[in-house]
Amino acid sequence: MNRASIERALAPSSPARHVGIIVAVGLCGLLLPDQWPLLARIGVMALFVLSLDLVVGIAGLATLGHVAFFGMGAYTAGIVALRWSADPLVGLAAGAAAGALTAAVSGVLVLRYQGFTFLMLTVAVAQILHSLANKLRGLTGGDDGLSGFAVDPVLGIAPFDLEGKVAYLYALAVLAASYYVVKRIVDSPFGLSVQGVHQCRARMSALGTPVARQLWKMYVAAGLFAGMAGAVSAQISGIVGLDSFGFSLSAEALVMLILGGAGRLYGALVGAAIFMALHHTASSINPYHWLFVIGGLLMLIVLVPQARLAAWFRAVPRPWAAPPRAGKREAA
């Protein structure tokens, strides 16, 4: 096995190709006009779970307070639309900035700790913001939430319509663009070193890597994209409620990430799509017991060894697939 073939086997997959697949699959959604609102929500959640993957899957920090950035993004986008500018891209940028800033400030404190302490502190940050959103009625509308804000047409040409087509395409576009950037970050020297910190912290200090600073930067990046998800959510639904700071949203995002597989980026999208689609169908069939389905699926994913799942998957005949590349097999 020579150098070139080893390098080829190790080369990260192209971000453009991933984005191409996301856009192609996403555009198929246009064939289902009844489902546009659901698809738009899936797009938003996929972006949120993708940002969570930067913290959980890439940096290896288990968090249950990721919703803090989502909520900040959502409220900021809502307030910006209500008071200053109805341009969706301005709101999006403001939401992203709010998410990143929240991560930057809270990260300084919470990233000093690891494990359960970190986990509890992330929950605490989200809870504090939740109660602030509840108390600052003048700004946030308290438990009534923010509503009654209008959003201008996207780029001045595409007004948000009642069927939700523009909302869906807008969510899809933000998701695809974000995915491209996230994928590039993960495959960069910076992303590599954060993965090194995840796998072996002591080694990275011994290489001279400023571990704390690298983690903080990744945390801020995750906050930025979570803020964007919050902003899109506010813009396409036209309301921001206290539930956008809710604990259950953090927990559900984590479930989606584990469902799709943490640390792989596209897993976040797959997990969000499966969870949301199941939620939608199962809860319309039986609104009281739909969580059984989610619970069962989660048990299956967590308890069945990964290798066996992969083997089942491989056993599915795939006449369309090219024969496996020899290099990839040997490297694995």
Added chain:
Amino acid sequence: MTLSIRKLDKSFGGLHVTRSVSFELGRGERLALIGPNGAGKTTLVNLISGTLKPTGGDVYLDERRLTHLPQARRVRCGLARTFQITTLPPRMPVLNQIEMAIHARLGMEHRWWRPFSACREVRDEAWAVLERLGLEKAAGLAPSNLAYGEQRLVEIALALALRPEVLMLDEPMAGVPRGESRTVLRALEELPGSLSILMIEHDMDLVFSYAQRIIVLAEGRIMAEGTPEEIRRHPEVRTAYLGAKA
């Protein structure tokens, strides 16, 4: 560069592990640190590398005082180490690990847009490091798929990729099975002559053939210091540590 350790002291609560240890390590010198289990050898390496903060004393590299610097900064000054227990990202291919070390040395670890695989110079240098240690075949594998001896070589390769002035080897032969010990040994012999090496090792044959100078540590303080010949003859060391073996 000369590494000098001046009256280094460390206690954990009432436990006094390092007692006023001073020594110097000159450029290109091979110094071995030996002593019974619990003598404080690894603690000393941790104090020098910056993983632990000393309760007293100083670490200098030439005239630069490192005592207050965190580990990452000391590495950038030219002080690298390997670990007694293999400490490697378990699921990352070896080639990428070496690249990561080179990124860290060149201050490239903050670059966040271009793919890590796109920098040809880094990649070629990584291959050169792997070639030097005979690890080319392992380049595409993660440490969890490597033999233990190879993992030890990766530890050394990572340290070399940092191009240090001083290298601290914490029991490089620990746990290496007999069949693989020769490759590790050869790697140690082929380390560049300008590199100053501080080695902790329990394998006395290796210590006495490899080191130019030996320090014997017992209960946290230096018990004896000298050439291998002097240490071999040292009466206290013979009774306390080497036993009948020497």
